[in-house]
Amino acid sequence: MACCVFGSKILLAGGTIGIQSPTTFRTFGSFIEGKANPFLLEVDRKLDALASYPIQSSIISGGSSYFEVIDPIRGVWLTLPYPPVFDDYNRTYDPAGPGDFFCFVARSNIFCTSAYSPSYYRFDVADPVKGWKVLPSSFNSGSLPENTLGRTFVADGGDEEFILFSFSYGEPEYPHPHILVQLLSSDFSCVTTLNRVLLPTDKIPLVFLPPTVIGLSI
Known part of the structure; x- marks a missing residue:
């Protein structure tokens, strides 16, 4: 499990197998795809869930829900664009995980890379249409x-x-x-x-x- 503060709420989330429970903590629905020990954080007034490492089903299917964001109005999780670090890995290695995954957030921007990626990538959740951008070597x-x-x-x-x-x-x-x-x-x-x-x-x-x-x- 992972935890975070979102507005006035303390949230706990995680797991790869859906389990129905009557607990009063369950107020934000289920992930599209399970996540073990996700990185939960508030970005641009929305709650994002970033997988700390990939699940095989996600890798094989293209990682369509590796990153997710909650729609606070409807209370459902939506998919964020697929991070390019998997493509960097799969060009050299058999389809698997991207190795150690590195990630941090500055304001509304998510930065990520992996042990097998030559570059850092940036995704602005406030302007999702632009998708992931590769950062310069500097x-x-x-x-x-x-x-x-x-x-x-x-x-x-x-x-x-x-x-x-x-x-x-x-x-x-x-x-x-x-x-x-x-x-x-x-x-x-x-x-x-x-x-x-x-x-x-x-x-x-x-x-x-x-x-x-x-x-x-x-």
């Missing part, structure tokens, strides 16, 4: 950490820029858990690293740490 100049799914907090930085705070660990040059602080330009063309703040491992719950860093301390 976007990767700041080297975003792997596995940003649900681990990046995005704040307005002024002048329509964004400041990204990402929990990161295990990078070859920076194996110790830290907060990576970066600046995302207003035109989404580049990410610039501003600082790295080391974190004391004895203050971080073990569930958030991989075995390779457990035991390290400052």
